[in-house]
Amino acid sequence: MKSHEKDKILIIDEDSNYIGGLRKSLNQAGYDVLSFDDPHKALEIIQDIHPQMIIADVDLTENADYSFFKHVQTIPELKNIPFIVMSNQKRVDDRIRTIELGVDDFISKPFYVEEVVARVENLFKEIEELQNHEEYSTNGFGGNLGEKNVIELIKTLESEKKNAIIHLKQGQFEGSIFVYQGNVHDAVFEDFEADEALTKLIVWTEGRYFIEYTDFNRPKVIVQPNELIIEFGRERIEQWDKIKYNLPPLTSALYITELTSTKNNISDDERKLISTLNGSKIIYEMVVQSPFDDIKALELIFKLYEKGYLKESDSPFSDEKKKVASLFKEKVNTPKNGDTSHLLHNLLQNNPQEPSDQDEDRRQDDRRQTDDRRKMSDRRRTHRIFNQKLFLNKTELMMIREKLL
Amino acid sequence: MKDIKNGSLKLSSKVHLLYHLFHGDKVSSMIDNLETNEIVDVQKFVWEKTVEFGLVSRGKHFDRKEITRKMTPTPIFQKQNGCTQPAYHCKGTECIEIHEECGRKKIKEHVDVMSESIWDYINKYV
């Protein structure tokens, strides 16, 4: 997380009552704050100050010309910095006008300073996330394994003859492949190491990767040359894809049906696989946790699925995750003593939360603000995109379909 | 090294490709005017359609090898083109970064084989 301690915020407001309180709170939050009560004076030195954010009181009446904002937009270095407008005019039309102009956020006066500080922090965070989306940095790059799979990444590094670590992530699973001067050197995945780990990671064609160009200090434990690894990998992927094609997505959860209790036409290996299952599990979890080679595990899962012994769970959450989700809900509803936000953050990081009706209501309240802010982020892109809002629900769509056919 | 981006083929190009494929035309000539990154996408797109049509037409008996065996085997292609790179390098979509002309040639050959396969699937399946 980027430190904001040195971020400079410029506040322009003729009313010193507002400036004083806001400056103090933003300083306490770690920002460097400069304030002016005269926009003309601010404009004279704004290019020397080069703030990271501007908060300005702007006249939103019909005759307002937004000249300060428009002038800032003409300065190339300042054109893209976030601009928050403060005003005591509360009409929705005025608010919409500021959004259409390209302003990043709007604060009605009077306001709670804590709210402004929170908005400022959110805006900085949003910008940082937008920048991280590029996923290119000086020490590496990242992307989607659907576009460039593990084999292609190895080949890229081979041609570059560089030292790097390929970080891989698929759902809750993470692994790394170490490449030394373009050659695969070592790998780690869950409890697996070296060849075993590489065998599991090489079939990944879903998830995300990040290539980190860096030196590392590990002995060479994978001795096969890249050529053999790649050939092996290709064969594995072909076998993997063939079986995968006939199954639901690997992120789907399957559960054991009662049919297994009859023990009809189940092989010993299939029985062994089932014994490792406890309730419903996501397919890829089953593969990783099975005692078999991945391809064999997937084959066994497919056979059991085909025979009807494994069925798709209605909920995308495995039983483990459902338990965690309900634990999470408990934590949220229990009054907190002290700051447990870091615990919640960790929970969210690794475990999806099942949405509830209450959550939906809460989300609807926030939706307008989030939509506005997102609209502002989208404006940074070069052309307009017309997004669709679905005004009909599933039942209505199905009724239309029935009428058509 | 040129940066090949995925998904750079325009929608209209894809529709034109389908138009020619479904008229039984060889599409390799269509791709002469495309950029390197676009022809990589052409191969990807045509391959996807070949597999989709193969699966509809042949069902469980569909095997990708029935298409790939019609393509010039890599060692022979390399010999024909005087290439001394290791065999695993000779993948049109990869080598096009390094040897553009040869990579293009390989992709065009692949795309022609795939076009014929699609045409076969369309006509032999009734």
Place this chain on the structure above:
Amino acid sequence: MRIGELLVVSPPGKLCEQFIASVCDVLEQKNDETCYGRMPVNDELAVHIYGVQLNGNIDAVSWDLISPKLLGYILLFDWDDADSLEKLSPTLDIFSAQFHAPLMIVGCVKNTTKIPMSPDFYEVAGIPIEKETRFSFCTATDPISARKIVATLIDILLEKV
């Protein structure tokens, strides 16, 4: 009354009008460049289909006003006329870049015997081109054929919901 709206786009010609008339039974309005049809589903739900003929003049339409409420778009061209596809091409690229909604691209033939392949290839779900974009064939004057196109577009929406 809940209303679902669709937009049909074609190069200049009769395709738009024929298609909408086939889906909706009745063409409520038409002029040189636009037409409109209505398909009631029940007492509380209806589908409105608007038709626009574009000759590369995509800026002639106020997309920002109409696009947010549209369920999707159907782009028609004459399969037997390569020129028809050429005329539609710029529109295809703009739609792909700017309209994030289901899109059906349809090659129209005079009758279904002219379609170069078995319905098994295209009828079930269309031929996928991009994430929410499918290709298919239809006979614009045949209600069954035209309605199948709209049904495929609805299927794309159902996958999203």
